[in-house]
Amino acid sequence: MSAMIESLQDNFSRQPEAPGGEFVHQVRAQAMKEFLDIGLPGPRDEYWKYTRLRIIEKRLFGLPEENAVAGSEIGIENLDAIRIVFVDGLYAPALSDESVFAENGIRLLADALHDDPGLANGLLPPPDPATHQFAALNRAFLGQGVVIDLAAGQELGRPLYLLFYSQNTGRDTASHPRILIRAGTDSKASVIEHYDGAPGNAGLCNALTEIDLARGAQLTHYRIQTESETAFHLGSLFAHQAEGSRLVSHNLSLGGRLARTNMQFELLGRGAELVLNGLYLASGKQHIDNHTLVNHRKPGASSFQDYRGIIDDQARAVFCGKAVVHRDAQQSVATQSNRNLLLSEGAEIDTQPVLEIYADDVQCSHGATIGRLDADALFYLSARGVPEDEARGLLTFAFAEDVVLRLENQTLRNALSKHLIGRLPDLENADELVAR
């Protein structure tokens, strides 16, 4: 048994008592058993073909300390949003807008489990542990997180900003936050999940989000992962969409030594619409893996997917985007685009755009490209006196910014543009690009 699993087992036996009593305790124990039965993905596991967990296996992760401390300057500044902060996986009341969220149908998971232990089973049928052992692991440590219940017709006036911050205390900890979003008929909301950490943090964040959209519900969901370059991130997102609902998912995987995100979407009604907008940026020795799966289970739903990646230095990125149109899901529209920029020797990209189609009256397409910057565009800039380095920097930034510009929230856009400028090469004098 690997050191990591041993430390997780030890955490499991020492973790605080389950909120919601015996029932939740049972759910946790069952989930831990499922996780241990499956174990870590092996070398022949197709779902983990390009992502080996060897570098995590030998790590030891402890339980987070009770008295979490962190400055108030963490997270994205000046964001006009309802703010809930978790430090090292534990709720930090001093940093959160406690007074505001209760009345909006927003509860802490611990409180919600007290009222309704049944929530421990999640909103959606649990995913198959054979491929989603980390979802089971998340359930085994259930206790921290947020539950959002939107009543029919409810509109959340301000976005909800969930910050999961990992400190650098010299002790590596594992956190397992859970976010449950249940949006009633024709409700509307915007939720920002932000996973961030102090430089040097080498903990594990195993987050899981479940989204259940009723008829006509609209959700804009941001998943922004900017953890330290030494941290480990395993994230999952599962969403069910009823007819006429619309989900816009912005997924920005920018941080982590090793980061893997699994996202699965079930389109369960006519007119359901899904927009996936993604960006991954891997530099140094980062390994960033994004898996998306879209299941068209009922006729007349659409999904539009656009993921872009930039890979620099010795980094490696993996993208697997799969669209499945099930039998009788006629009039489905599924498009997918994945574009990648390799910036240096030693960088690697592995991409798999997959289509599985079992119905005939469909429009499905995917496209993927891997390459370097357009020589014509470089020449255009050079011909106008822009030095080559700068031209490269500008074009690389523009490639990534296309994704960022699709974010609806301006404060987020600016913050992420700044992040990109800080990360991408040859952008020393580019700050004015953001001031728009």
Add this chain to the structure above:
Amino acid sequence: MSKQNQELDNFIGGQYKHGFVTDIQSDTIPPGLDESVVRVISKKKQEPQFMLDWRLRAFAHWQTMPIPAWAHVHYPPIDFQEISYFSAPKSADDAPRSLDEVDPKLLETYEKLGIPLHERARLAGVAVDAVFDSVSVATTFKAKLAEAGVIFCPFSEAVREHPELLEQYLGSVVPYTDNFYACLNSAVFSDGSFVFIPKGVRCPMELSTYFRINEAKTGQFERTLIIAEEGSHVSYLEGCTAPMRDENQLHAAVVELIALDDAQIKYATVQNWYPGDENGVGGIFNFVTKRGDCRGHRSRISWTQVETGSAITWKYPSCILRGDNSVGEFYSVAVTNNFQQADTGTKMIHIGKNTRSTIISKGISAGRASTVYRGLVKVLPGATGARNFTQCDSLLMGDRCAAHTFPYMEVKEPDAQIEHEATTSKISEDELFYCRQRGIEEEDAINMIVNGFCKEVFKELPMEFAVEAQNLLAVSLEGAIG
């Protein structure tokens, strides 16, 4: 039932036109597989020691291999002890020198198939090395080829007469350890074709082989090896039909191509083996390993395939682009109907500098069939200037069929450009309406649209095959959909 479904059923009901069995006594060894069978095959072929040793090593390795299950196909487990591993027409003992010596019954079979061997050979200028079950029975135009220095002969003959070439090249592209079925083939391969084009020679004619599976319960394990030396050029055609059978027959061939500096190999296949009846009973299992090695600089290997037959097709003609500036191409049309399943595609491995590859794959599914495109484009570090373009389109006919695309792209070189695009759709109402409005019968319109869909691939086929392929498609799509 709607009109569309009726017509679809007509289409599905189209009978296989090449189903008959020639009644010839065969020298068949009893079913089963162990080391002694491998020795018997080798002995019957009067093979040199190195060949037997190689077969035995392969057999030993095969016994350690698990049966692969990753393909997107479903079939009952194969009992490898139920298969007879050698079958030769009786007349093979006194090897025929010319067509006159060939068993007239065999010639009759070819007549029925529409392959008048001598006529075809004379008219089309094609040298035909026809394989009937396991032993080649007729080889034509040998003299003309010999004049050019080209060696084109049955594999077993090459083993005896050119052992030095075999020892050098056999298994150098597809080693026996490669995969389960290639390994099995290496142990028990029966016969096949061997082609050697010497330095600077442009092969004076197109080479062609017809593979047939005739004896019941006889798996065929063909092995083809084509070597093109520096600056040479060869175009090779392969086509096949098989008689109607109720029991699934296994076909596990291996094809190895080697292109040295500036050499070009064009390999075209029309595969029309028995696909099973409308209930999915019978049909050939076609599990093939085909791989080309662009070993030399500026070499070029091109695969073209039209796959309309077999119950299950499982093959990925691939190119290893080792030499600088080498080029790999893959053009494929796969048509499946009834319960047919095809899991096919290619691998392009870019190793040399400025290597280029093109992949054009067209899949057509009808009835309850499924076609899969599965492809890998891999660019290794140092393969600067590598370029790939991939396009795979699927056409669906009927609401019970399926089409899948599983591309893999692994790139470790920043100076590479990879493009992949894929679409899946049915024949558009607009296109059909356009044709119908201009007085074109629905069936003709569909044929026209489907032919247009496949045009990019057909134009890569040699003339004779392009015609044959279009006819094949027209037959397959008789009374297709509306």
